[in-house]
Amino acid sequence: xxxxxxxxxxxxxxxxxxxxxxxxxxxxxxxxxxxxxxxxxxxxxxxxxxxxxxxxxxxxxxxxxxxxxxxxxxxxxxxxxxxxxxxxxxxxxxxxxxxxxxxxxxxxxxxxxxxxxxxxxxxxxxxxxxxxxxxxxxxxxxxxxxxxxxxxxxxxxxxxxxxxxxxxxxxxxxxxxxxxxxxxxxxxxxxxxxxxxxxxxxxxxxxxxxxxxxxxxxxxxxxxxxxxxxxxxxxxxxxxxxxxxxxxxxxxxxxxxxxxxxxxxxxxx
Numbered sequence: 001x002x003x004x005x006x007x008x009x010x011x012x013x014x015x016x017x018x019x020x021x022x023x024x025x026x027x028x029x030x031x032x033x034x035x036x037x038x039x040x041x042x043x044x045x046x047x048x049x050x051x052x053x054x055x056x057x058x059x060x061x062x063x064x065x066x067x068x069x070x071x072x073x074x075x076x077x078x079x080x081x082x083x084x085x086x087x088x089x090x091x092x093x094x095x096x097x098x099x100x101x102x103x104x105x106x107x108x109x110x111x112x113x114x115x116x117x118x119x120x121x122x123x124x125x126x127x128x129x130x131x132x133x134x135x136x137x138x139x140x141x142x143x144x145x146x147x148x149x150x151x152x153x154x155x156x157x158x159x160x161x162x163x164x165x166x167x168x169x170x171x172x173x174x175x176x177x178x179x180x181x182x183x184x185x186x187x188x189x190x191x192x193x194x195x196x197x198x199x200x201x202x203x204x205x206x207x208x209x210x211x212x213x214x215x216x217x218x219x220x221x222x223x224x225x226x227x228x229x230x231x232x233x234x235x236x237x238x239x240x241x242x243x244x245x246x247x248x249x250x251x252x253x254x255x256x257x258x259x260x261x262x263x264x265x266x267x268x269x
Contacts (some may be wrong), residue, residue: 030207037206
């Protein structure tokens, strides 16, 4: 008998006591996981004045360099500002710990000794644990109570390549590909409920599996966190070279402004 001629009739209680509960539990666990992650997130620590000055000096140089080609600052002021800032960056005047002494090697910052970086690493690992533990419990619950259950039949045709994805835990080669097992229904909900979570919790929610499926707790711990230290000594040296290079591109935006205005309105000098 061909597989297309085989028909299965599911008990309505499977829909009421297996299909709907699995879907409802996964929705509620996703919402609960979102609020648990929000509770575990700690407020960012306040930075010292020296650290803020260190960051703002770099931003100030970047803005001055980015506007060099059409700068609103007159030439005399631009040259003095650029030279003074370049000298300060080279001497390390704006460094948080102050300029380095002569013949002293500046060691790169170690994230393991920085409290802010350690807090960021621990927060990433706690978030990943909140993501992983509930999913492991739900998968174990489904495997224990509903292993081998056939829950639903998809209303559209599929190729045989989807059989291993939709019928996990069921070793029946003659079954129609459109039938979905309980374990496969779990995975379909795991990746398919992201749109519902965005509607209920917003776009930036912690229940969205697409944000965590490509990461691990160790990858999250090693990822760049907002508080992770940067080597501002190297950044200042590189920015000093860029700032000196931008001086050759400097052009005052008000050069020949009178001639340009008269020419725009059809007047001649």
